[in-house]
Amino acid sequence: MIIFFVVISVLLLGFTVSSISGAPWVPARAYDIEALFDDAKIKPGSVYIELGCGDGRLVRGAAKRGAKAIGYELNPILWAYAWARSIGEDNVKIRLGNFWTKDISKADVVMAFLVPRTMPRLGKKADKEMKKGSMLLSYIFPIPKKKPLRKNRSWYIYSY
Numbered sequence: 001m002i003i004f005f006v007v008i009s010v011l012l013l014g015f016t017v018s019s020i021s022g023a024p025w026v027p028a029r030a031y032d033i034e035a036l037f038d039d040a041k042i043k044p045g046s047v048y049i050e051l052g053c054g055d056g057r058l059v060r061g062a063a064k065r066g067a068k069a070i071g072y073e074l075n076p077i078l079w080a081y082a083w084a085r086s087i088g089e090d091n092v093k094i095r096l097g098n099f100w101t102k103d104i105s106k107a108d109v110v111m112a113f114l115v116p117r118t119m120p121r122l123g124k125k126a127d128k129e130m131k132k133g134s135m136l137l138s139y140i141f142p143i144p145k146k147k148p149l150r151k152n153r154s155w156y157i158y159s160y
Contacts (some may be wrong), residue, residue: 028113028139032154033061039152040109040137042067049107051099051114051122056082056092058111063091067109072099105129113139120144130160 028036036058042048044066053059053071055078063069070093073079079096086092095102100121104110110130112122123143126136135149136158142148148156 028058029154032139033058035153036111036137036139036155037061037065039150039155039157040111040135042109046108047106048109048111049102049104051102051104051110051112053082053094054078054113056086056094059094060086060089060092062109062111063089067091069093070095072097072102074098100125103129105131107131108134110134110136111139112136114141116141126158126160132160134160136160 040048042062042065046062046065046067048059048062048067048069050059050062050069050071053073056071056073059069059071059082068091071082072095073082074097076096079094083094083096086094104125107130110126114122119138119141120143122136122138123146126143130136136143138156138158140154142151142156143158146158149159150157
């Protein structure tokens with residue numbers, strides 16, 4: 001009985017912390033993934049960083065296209081799941097941690113699926129850290145006061 005309460009507490013804590021810091025986990029729609037990667041021009045040798053990688057499906061998808069793919073996840077349950085699913089896959093790194101403290105300056109493509117209240121902060125982070133010629137993809141929500149290069153279906157693409 002105690003183990004049950006410990007497991008439930010860890011699950012609730014993980015999802016609560018990640019929801020407060022960035023966004024609750026909601027998977028990207030499967031039918032959007034390939035088109036999103038086409039728009040991002042992910043190719044062999046690209047550096048792809050995902051901020052809040054959830055179950056890791058996009059990180060693994062970018063790696064299958066030949067990118068060096070890194071996903072950051074704050075929720076320990078989602079991190080463990082994504083990490084376990086990526087075992088043995090080349091070019092995939094799933095990191096446990098707060099992406100707000102991670103350097104994204106080496107990325108060619110940064111992907112984020114956050115909530116509206118975090119988008120201004122994401123815009124400031126990207127303006128400060130992203131290198132010339134890189135792209136930021138924001139799934140569902142735009143960055144306020146920043147004009148996207150283009151919008152396609154459910155995502156916004158920003159060029160740096």
